[in-house]
Amino acid sequence: MAPVSFREHHLLLIGFLGICIINSFARSQKNHTLIFTRESTIRNCSCSTDIRDCDYSLANLMCNCKTILPFAIDRASYNRDLTVWFTDTSMLGMLLNFTVVHDLKLSLCGTTPLPVEYLAIWGLQKLRINSEVKGQFPEQTLTIYNNSDHEMRDELQVLHKDRHMFLYISVLDTSLFNGYSLLKSYSVENVSSITKHFPCLSYSDMFSVTNNKSYVVTFIY
Incomplete structure (x- = not known):
């Protein structure tokens, strides 16, 4: 050779x-997932670059988007970063209630203040919010927990296989998008029963279907 x-x-x-x-x-x-709602239409997009909040035209142009029907929404989990643009709490609840999301950005694309309603999200580690409502704090970020601090607990991929592990549940007050105060949170550990500890939650009975022995519940407001 x-x-x-x-x-x-x-x-x-x-x-x-x-x-x-x-x-x-x-x-x-x-890539990250962007879901936005507009006039009762839901668009699910895969984006390789960040899109300016609530710029629907740019999202349709730059991302790979498809229209989905409300009854076809898969609430299992989002392994990638998730961004949601929304205009009302009913559609937001349909998209996120009892969904596994680790890194979440929520943008309110409207100027009408939101009422006090609650959303439950599994395994939330980081939350970013943006609001067009004329409050004092339009953009805020909150870290609930880090992987480095909770390596032994960060096993939410097997959520439906092992019910005896710690489960992180974040409860969001939707009025936080009004921007009247700094984004805050507090956590309650070793919660054995959601229904007993927090009976005032309107959907607390939804947690009774699990046999998990220990929850970490974080309230975000």
């Missing part, structure tokens, strides 16, 4: 580096 010339070696090196750069760029293009 003839030895590889310097020129051939140079071309092979350039080709190898090009493949590495392309692979690195592809890995950096992390």
Whole structure:
């Protein structure tokens, strides 16, 4: 076999580096899920770049979007970052109640203040909110817990396989989008029964179907 010339070696090196750069760029293009509601229509999008909040036209142009029917919504879990644009609490509840979401951004695309209603989300680690309502705090971020602090508990992928693990439940007060105060939270650990500890929650009986022995319940307001 003839030895590889310097020129051939140079071309092979350039080709190898090009493949590495392309692979690195592809890995950096992390898609995230965007769901937005508008005039009773729900659009589910996969986006490779951040879209300006509530810019529906840009989302339809830059993301891979499809229209879904309300009864076809899959509430199981979102493994990727999830952004939701919404205009009312009824549609927001339909999308998020009792859904597993780790990193969530919620944007209120309207100027009407929201009433006090509650949403329950499983496994929420980070929450970002943005609101067009004329409050003092339009954009805020809240970290509920970090993976590094709770490695032994971060096993929510097996939520339906192991009911004896710790379960993180976040309860959001929808009036927080009015922006009248800083985003706050408090957590209650070692909750053995949601119905007994928080009987005033309108849907607390929904938690009684599980046999889990220990919840961590975080109220966000």
